[in-house]
Amino acid sequence: MNRQTHPLLSRRPFNEKGKVVTAEEAIELIRDGDAVATGGFVGIGFAEHLAVALEQRFLKTGQPRDLTLMYAAGQGDGKTRGLNHLGHEGLVAKVIGGHWGLVPALQKLAIEGRIQAWNLPQGVISHLFRDIAAGKPGTLTRVGLGTFVDPRLGGGKINDATVDERVTLLPINGEEYLFYPALPLQVALLRGTTADTLGNVTMEREALVLESLAIATAVRNSGGVVIVQVERVAERGTLHPKDVRIPGILVDCIVICDEPEHHWQTFSTAYNPAFSGEIKAPMAVPETLALSARKIIARRGAFELIPNSVVNLGIGMPEGISSVASEERILELLTLTAEPGVIGGLPAGGLNFGAALNTQAIIDQPAQFDFYDGGGLDIAFLGMAQVDAAGNVNVSKFGSRLAGAGGFINISQNARKVVFMGTFVATKEALAIIDGALRLPEGGMHKFITEVEHRTFSGQLAAADGKPVRYVTERCVFELTTAGIQLIEIAPGVDLDHDILALMDFTPLMPTPPRVMDERIFRTAPMGLRELLLELPLAQRFHFDEAADVLFINFENLKVTSPEDIATIRDTVEACLAPLGRKVYAVVNYDHFRIDESLLADYTAMVSDLEHRFYHRVTRYTTSSFMRRKLGHALEERAVAPHIYESAQEARQHLKEDEA
The missing domain is CATH 3.40.1080.10 (Glutaconate Coenzyme A-transferase)
Incomplete structure (x- = not known):
């Protein structure tokens, strides 16, 4: 990998403000054919001010040309902002992107075959930035196997004009992996909140930190130039070191955004301190959806x-x-x-x-x-x-x-x-x-x-x-x-x-x-999903105490609503007790148990069958007098002992009373 210092940087003295330059001065450092990496997610963390300056330079001078653009997440508003500023034929020659739906200007160039273009997984690209930073040959992962990214299914190429291979199938110990090779990066366009004159950058007002550090390190270690757009500049030595997200040793140019609309927190919100974690706002309640x-x-x-x-x-x-x-x-x-x-x-x-x-x-x-x-x-x-x-x-x-x-x-x-x-x-x-x-x-x-x-x-x-x-x-x-x-x-x-x-x-x-x-x-009414989710899973409602030879069954808050529920209970008991090859005792908790009236006969038939096959004796209990009467009558009709106790203590006390 080429790690030579950017030639324009070596000739360019910093001014009295340290690394602070104008957007135009920073963009002049980008040369024809450079590989440019940008950070951002939709509009969060995207250096809009720098992208506008790059577009204006190209439209005015025709330079820089034939850039390679690499980005992980979609960075745009689906119209004109974000990476749409770079969607001019001649400005970019190759684009490696994780998401294209928000950048119609670049998308048009790719679909029409006027640039080489790849769509690679967002997470892979974010990891590839980190691997480039570490000087590794690339990223090795299983992510993308069996999809359009797999080289057997297209290798992530978007059009026929795309000839370079960006993905290789690599078997290791009988397992298939995909290898995404590294490439040197010459320019980083990033964003933060505050920078000091040494180039240390914080992100206290940003909603995300993204892969800014990985990109900055990758470009710095490739011998490129790291340009960061910020809202404000502080004196050197005044930023808390734990707040610094991009160290100054990685940063070459700081650009203060003097147009606030180019530094909104998102493309929809100028600034919300609850997005950046600076405050805890009263939690907004999502809009209730109409029944659609x-x-x-x-x-x-x-x-x-x-x-x-x-x-x-x-x-x-x-x-x-x-x-x-x-x-x-x-x-x-x-x-x-x-x-x-x-x-x-x-x-x-x-x-x-x-x-x-x-x-x-x-x-x-x-x-x-x-x-x-x-x-x-x-x-x-x-x-x-x-x-x-x-x-x-x-x-x-x-x-x-x-x-x-x-x-x-x-x-x-x-x-x-x-x-x-x-x-x-x-x-x-x-x-x-x-x-x-x-x-x-x-x-x-x-x-x-x-x-x-x-x-x-x-x-x-x-x-x-x-x-x-x-x-x-x-x-x-x-x-x-x-x-x-x-x-x-x-x-x-x-x-x-x-x-x-x-x-x-x-x-x-x-x-x-x-x-x-x-x-x-x-139905329009709430579904009662909270109660359903908080119900104990059926598999956790059965506990066999081998020493006491007792199966404890906890049906508290259980609602039986279908024949499938009855079958599941029967199957669970059979799986637990059939391998024993003998009968055991059982205690059943029916507190707050609910069952549809239409299922009661089938349920008690199932209970009668289980008792005949697997139990010496069963005791049952519930604090509900209504459930004691309802279930008791139904059990009596099936010739099952109908008495249901009021407490677990009574049920356990009478479990083996016949033996006593």
Whole structure:
């Protein structure tokens, strides 16, 4: 790697203000053919003032030309700001980007084949900056296998004009890995809040710290020039060392942004101290969603949550999860995260995406992807634009539209569980909900197709790894199996043939008739999800005391709502006791136990069968006199001892009274 000092820097004396220069003076240091790295996430941390100065220099002088641009997260507003300033033919010749949806000016150059262009995973690029900084040959990872980034499926190339290889398949000890080679970087365009005259930079007003340190170190160690845009300058020696995010030894030029609109905290918010963790603001309550396709999908997705989960919410449809979680009073049971480095708090949306209110921590983006890639996410909720029979998902490229993968590949490949969310067909919403049943519009563009155009998620690899994967729509739910996707649920009011199978380009697996989605999803009232999540998992409700030869069953707060619940209880008891080959004693806690009246006969029949096969004697107890009468009468009809005690002490005391 070339580590020679930038030739223009060696001839350029600093002025009386140390490293402080104008934007125009700093941009003059960029030469034709330089590789430029930029930091930012949407508009957070993006050096807009420097990008404007670079665009103006090129439009005025035609220089610099043929730059290579490298960036991890999407940096733009989908219109004219951010990296759209660099979207001029001749200014850039090569672009390596993690997300393209927010930069239509660059996207147009790539789609039309006027530049060489790659879409690589956001987390990989953030790690590649760090590996370039450390002088490593590149980044070695499994991230991207089986997707369009895999060299067997395109190597991340966006067009036919792209000839250079940026990804190599590298088997190690029988395992497949992808190698992303390093490249020298000559220019860093970064942003902070305060700099001293030595170039030390803090980020106290920034919503994220991103990969700024990694980029600065990579460029410095490549012999390049590091330029940082800030709001203000302080005297040397006055910044607290723990607040410094980019040390002055890495920084060549400090540019004070004298146009406030070029240094907004996000592209939507000038400044919110709760985004930067300077204050704890009263927690905003997400807007309650109207009962629509989006809310139905978010509600069904929320049923996949478990308490104390670490969660990632993708942009778009998955953002509805936070609204549903707030309405159901379960936000505090979860830790929401975002890929640029936010842990905890309430993630923001729109052009504020990436920021969060009242976070627990804000770490740098490479460290967040260390956590994600290592399996730290319990569950991820992500969007889906196309799905095929193998369970592959496309969110990155559709015909001439290039969205890019962003952090999707890292997250979907490495989260322990993934829930993809989206409408069943692409159409303007016209569904109605009548008495809890859907009335659906006719037609719509198919999203469940024979083969996705661009493979952003590999169903085959996920199935081989045994990853739980669900595909949630407003009218049905699928799950991933090793044989493909299987239809497991259907919404009330939906016709299987007319509303689902006729609008798919393939027939999903259906080993059994799909069950009906929970009716609470389609009602306006809250679903009672908090109570459901706080219920003790069934597997943890059974404890066998071998020394006492007693099975303790805790049905406190359990609600039996379906025949499947009854079957699960029976199967759990059988799995626990059948291997013993003898009968045991049992004590059952029925405190706050609830069961639908229509299921009571089947439930007591199951209880009678278990008692006949596995128990010497069973005692039961509950503090509810109503439940003692209701369950007692039902047990008596099945010739099961009907007496139910009022306390656990009484139940245990009388358990072996016959032997006494």
